[in-house]
Amino acid sequence: MTVIPLAYYLMLSALIFGISIAGIVMNRHHLIKALMSIELMLLAVNINFVAFSQYFHDIAGQIFVFFILTVAAAESAIGLAIIVLVFRRRGSIDIVTLNELRG
Amino acid sequence: MGNFVALYFDAILPSAFILTLACIVLLLTAFFKHKADGWIYYSTQIGLFVGIGMILRQYWCFPDAVAIAQGRFRLDHFSMLGSLLVLALSFFALFYSRKELIRQQLAIGEYFSLCLFSIVGMLVMATAYHFLTFYIALELMSFPLYILCAYHRGSSKGSEAALKYFVTGALASGFLLYGISLIYGVTHSFSFVDVGLAASHASGGEMVMLLVGIAFILAGLAFKLGLAPFHMWLPDVYEGAPPSVTLFLVGAPKIAVLFLLIRLFQTSFIPLFEHWSEMLYLIAALSLLVGNIAALTQNNLRRMLAYSSISHMGFMLLALAASASAGLSAALFYMISYAIVSLGAFAVITLLNHHKGTVETVSDLAGLSRRHPWLAFIMMMLIFSMAGIPPTVGFVAKLSILLSLLAAGQVAMAVFAVLMSVVGLYYYLRVIKVMYFDEPAKEVVYAPVVSSGSLALVSLTGLFALLLGIFPAELLTYCQTVLTYPLQI
Structure with a gap:
């Protein structure tokens, strides 16, 4: 059985991390997309942790992943609640309309 | 074994106590609704005081540094000073919250319980003393703050501020985690x-990866x-969040992040000092520039103080x-x-809020010297201290940072x-x-209605700005003694 080299995992996770950053920075309209990008970012980090953990035979990295997954769930709950609030106030979740505070 | 349990108990007592208090406050709110408001306020404040007492007891219990839970936590005088400051600053901020919450007709119970969770x-x-503890603690601190920003559900500015805070905060924790994974x-x-x-x-190659990891962690912090x-x-958050939440945000969270x-950086990354010191210089210089220049054109008072806080953080980072x-x-x-000092300034602004009108722009302060001379004087002391004018504490603080810069040959x-401080003036x-x-x-034109208790507490900060400016030696030497702890492994 061939083993996939560690570098491949790292490249994959760097790629996904980059995509998620681009998703947050370049996204001009939809807030849900920003929330999805945030989740994607945490998952990219998880790939890193699991890959290192497997490669070094050190279980700590995988335990860290459990905590990240739990925290990510709490994070998206808060994010969705805030988005619902914004939608109630403005009737839209377009990022362009969020311009009351500036300067 | 019994000794071990006792050690463990003493070590986690303050955080465990505050956590229990947060749960009790939440339960009180759930079962008694608004009837328990007074109880909640007083039990929170007394609880914070008891927490301070527990940490003072730790000073006496643990004269030397101890590592707990297989080195996941470390208890020494440095961490105790951090906890003490967090509790004291939170006590101060929450003291002004109740009146403000009543003025805005917001629920009291959930507010205090969220604040307590954040304090834990x-x-x-x-x-x-471990990246896992660090990450969980950081998120436990941040999540209630996101919610608190949106606490005024009727305010569209508040929800916008909360959303911006949430998205950037989540981005920051993503950066932080990516950095941690590289370092792992x-x-x-x-x-x-x-x-x-x-x-x-x-x-x-390992060195490069480590430096990239440090850069990511630094970005997150x-x-x-x-x-x-x-x-x-x-x-945006300072302007949009409810005034009492801004008051909570300016003090304790920043202290906690700085202690971490x-x-x-002193324990883990000190072997790479010359590499990350350049990153810090870059961020510090940029903060000084952006903060001071952007503050010049602000009319909103809290927004102006926010930009000034960016420049202050930059100034502080120079010394690091x-x-x-x-x-x-x-x-x-x-x-x-x-x-x-900044907590005092924001407290003065919060105190001036009145059901007839709130303080939003700088010109809302016009004529304060006649409406309430003492508050105007306190505010002047605090502003002098921020600007770094002697004999206030801001001058001594800026001077000691400049001296350490000169000692490093920078x-x-x-x-x-110094030039940026002149712009700040x-x-x-x-x-x-x-x-x-x-x-x-x-x-x-209304005269501000200020209770004697809140006036006394805010006067204390003004007095502190003045007295500590005249007698800074004790605190400076104490800071030096405390900082020997993170340097020893």
Whole structure:
């Protein structure tokens, strides 16, 4: 059985991390997309942790992943609640309309 | 074994107590609704006081540093000072919250319980000695703050501020985690000490990966401290969040993050000092520039103070970048004095809010010297201290940072910092000019209604700014003694 080299995992996770950053920075309209990008970012980090953990035979990295997954769930709950609030106030979740505070 | 349990118990007592209090407050709110409001307020404040007492007891129980839970936490005088400051500053901020919440007709119970959960996060953060503890504590601190920003459900500014805070905060924790994963990849460990040991003999590709990891972690922490170029959220949140939440945000969270920053960079990353010190210089210089220049054009008072806070954080970071040991005490002194002074300034603004009108722009302060001379005087002391005018504490703090910069041979950076402070004088002195010499534009002029207790507490910060400026030696030497702890492994 061939083993996939560690570098491949790292490249994959760097790629996904980059995509998620681009998703947050370049996204001009939809807030849900920003929330999805945030989740994607945490998952990219998880790939890193699991890959290192497997490669070094050190279980700590995988335990860290459990905590990240739990925290990510709490994070998206808060994010969705805030988005619902914004939608109630403005009737839209377009990022362009969020311009009351500036300067 | 019994001894071990007793040690464990003493060590986690303050955070466990505050956590229990937060749950009790939540239950009281759930079962008694608004009838328990007074109880909740007083039990929170008394609880914070008891927490301070428990930490003072730790000073006596643990004269030396101890590591708890296989080195996941570390208890020494440094972490105790951090916890003490967090509790005291939170007590101060919450003292002004109740009146403000009643004025805005917001629920009291959930507010205090969220604040308490956030305080638990800060307490754990001050003692964290392991990346897992650090990450969980940081998120425990941040999540309630996101919710608190949106606490005024009727305010569209508040929800917008909360959303911006949430998205940038989540981005920051993503950066932080990516940095942690890279550092784990090089050092195979999450413990601060082991990372430090592994970092001291990293070389070649490992070194590069470690530096990229440090840069990511620094970016994440800079987001939380509000340093340029990661400061976008800070002015919006300070302006948009309810005034009592802004008051909570300016003090304790920044102290907690700074204590963690010092601990992490002194324990784990100190072998790579000359590499990350350049990153810190860059961020600090950028913060000084952005903060001071952007504050010049602000009319909203809280927004102006937000930009000024960015420049202050930059100033403080200069000392962290300048030296591995001597500059640290200057940075710590600066942060402590700035946290208290800015808390005082925001408290004055919150106190002036009135059901007939709130203080939003700088010109709303016009004629304050006649409406309430003593508050105007206190505000003047605090603003003087922020501007760094002797004999206030801000002057001593700025001076000690400049001295540590000169000791490190960074003359150009010191000159730049002084120049930026001169720019800062313009917008600070404008506030004082408006308070003392301008006529109020509004037709309805009201005298602020201030209770004697809140007046006494806010006077204490003004007095502190003055007294500590005249007698700074004790606190400075204490900062030096305390900072020997994170330096020893």
